[in-house]
Amino acid sequence: MLSRIRHQNLVCLEGFCYESKQQILVYEYLPGGSLADYLYGMYNAIMDDWMNRSGLLIGISKGLEYLHNGSDPRIIHRDVKCSNILLDKDMNARVCDFGLSKQLVQSDASHVTTVVKGTAGYLDPE
Structure with missing residues (x-):
């Protein structure tokens, strides 16, 4: 599913490695x-x-909005922080590291989760 997600404000998954004890995502x-x-x-x-700051914030917002509302299934990032925002050569913001994300299907629409994922102590607003 991660390899199909394409948006100008998201980092694209290029491939992966799954060997005996190595599991690597390549972006x-x-x-x-x-x-x-x-x-x-x-x-x-x-x-x-x-x-510069407002342009970055708009890019981050567009990427998260796509994950939350534009992708199918909808995805909640669960670990938004400044180290998970990468910048391209033109200083455009691209959201990354949504591999730990939660897919939100229609039956989950009213469900609230408090399980910590990603960075210790982080709890996403959703």
């Missing part, structure tokens, strides 16, 4: 690094510009 390479690098690392001066 496309994005040369811009992660949003965490820019917020907390040596590149944080770029984030001083409100237009």
